[in-house]
Amino acid sequence: MTNSLWAEDLLARIDEKYRQVAPRSADKIPYTTVDGRFDDWSSHDKIGWWTNGFWGGLLWLLHDLTGEEIYRSIAVSIEEKLDENLMMADWMDHDSGFKWLLTSGAHYRLDKNDASRNRLLLAASDLAGRFNLSAGLIRAWNDPGDGTRAGLAIIDCMMNLPLLYKASELTADPRFRQIAMCHADHAMSAFVREDGSVNHIVTFDPESGAVTGSLGGQGMQEGSCWTRGESWALYGFSLSYRHTKKQAYLDTACRVADYVLAHIPASGLLPVDYDQDPALDWEDDCAGAITASGLLELAGLCEGNKATAYYDAALRLLKALADKRLSLDPEVDYLLSHCSAAYGEKTHNYPIVYADYFFVEALMKVAGKSILLW
Numbered sequence: 001m002t003n004s005l006w007a008e009d010l011l012a013r014i015d016e017k018y019r020q021v022a023p024r025s026a027d028k029i030p031y032t033t034v035d036g037r038f039d040d041w042s043s044h045d046k047i048g049w050w051t052n053g054f055w056g057g058l059l060w061l062l063h064d065l066t067g068e069e070i071y072r073s074i075a076v077s078i079e080e081k082l083d084e085n086l087m088m089a090d091w092m093d094h095d096s097g098f099k100w101l102l103t104s105g106a107h108y109r110l111d112k113n114d115a116s117r118n119r120l121l122l123a124a125s126d127l128a129g130r131f132n133l134s135a136g137l138i139r140a141w142n143d144p145g146d147g148t149r150a151g152l153a154i155i156d157c158m159m160n161l162p163l164l165y166k167a168s169e170l171t172a173d174p175r176f177r178q179i180a181m182c183h184a185d186h187a188m189s190a191f192v193r194e195d196g197s198v199n200h201i202v203t204f205d206p207e208s209g210a211v212t213g214s215l216g217g218q219g220m221q222e223g224s225c226w227t228r229g230e231s232w233a234l235y236g237f238s239l240s241y242r243h244t245k246k247q248a249y250l251d252t253a254c255r256v257a258d259y260v261l262a263h264i265p266a267s268g269l270l271p272v273d274y275d276q277d278p279a280l281d282w283e284d285d286c287a288g289a290i291t292a293s294g295l296l297e298l299a300g301l302c303e304g305n306k307a308t309a310y311y312d313a314a315l316r317l318l319k320a321l322a323d324k325r326l327s328l329d330p331e332v333d334y335l336l337s338h339c340s341a342a343y344g345e346k347t348h349n350y351p352i353v354y355a356d357y358f359f360v361e362a363l364m365k366v367a368g369k370s371i372l373l374w
Helices: 004-022 053-067 069-081 098-112 114-128 155-159 159-171 175-191 227-244 247-263 283-303 304-324 351-366
Strands: 151-155 202-203 211-215
Touching: 004 053, 004 304, 053 069, 053 098, 053 304, 053 351, 069 098, 069 247, 098 159, 098 283, 114 159, 114 175, 114 211, 151 155, 151 175, 151 227, 155 159, 155 227, 159 175, 159 227, 175 227, 175 247, 227 247, 227 283, 247 283, 247 304, 283 304, 283 351, 304 351
Parallel strands: none
Antiparallel strands: 151 202, 202 211
16 A cells, blocks of 8 residues: 555544534534543633644545534634633733634635634634734743843744745735844754754843753753654744745755654654653653654755655654554544653543544645645
């Protein structure tokens, strides 16, 4: 069986499963599962959570793949629920691309919906407003108003820059793209180490802009390599190259990818941190799925041996996930079972919704049915 047919067959089985999962989850915005069933993060105190666009994004992928209306209708309802988040300044942060590219961006791309375009531009304007001119970086989280987090930037933001590229495309206004490129330019030196590994968090003086250090963040420790952070860098710099054709972004993505290829375990299942003790059984299927989709994106931007190496590595990751971590049981809402939000958290190896999103996205690329929402 060819890789394309393998992916098509798996997507058909995922669709069969989610035709049962989606209707019983119609009123939810899930993050993880409890006893195999999705939890719900759509309440007022949780609506701003950074992962709340991924279930809608997954449903838009399945709608585009199958034409099934149930997927579209639930995705639209999630987009409308996120309007509450758009009016909450304290919940608007560096992750707006994750929420509105995969909901409003997908809706506008497929239906040219005017309300979706408006939401996308509101979110992009807020993200652009987080730009620190002195540092050339987009500030990460919010704080209570005391400035304690004013000098923090994180590698995750690279994946949110396409929201700004899209805003420039929609408005014919280069300022959004200019901010995105300035952040990417400074992220290359601030986050990416010489060997291709990356920092999760960079600290800077918010007045002078001087980079003052780095933090381990959700990785094992300062100086280690958090696998999901590495995947954000690999995929994020690839996307910045796709949108701008700036060669330095492609070169950086390749440097990060080469580090990844040299550190994928024999099992094909990624740990939480590339530097963690091999005896630990803590995994992150999120990092595996994001890395696979990022490698497929990068393979399409490269030529020759590099393209082949990146494609083959992506298939290795996807097939490991499919063979060892995938549930197609319709009574279980998740797809991938072994995720970790951070090295330092108490719980590991549990489902997280964005692992499923990136897994399906990657399979659609392999099947030749990709719809790039970034």
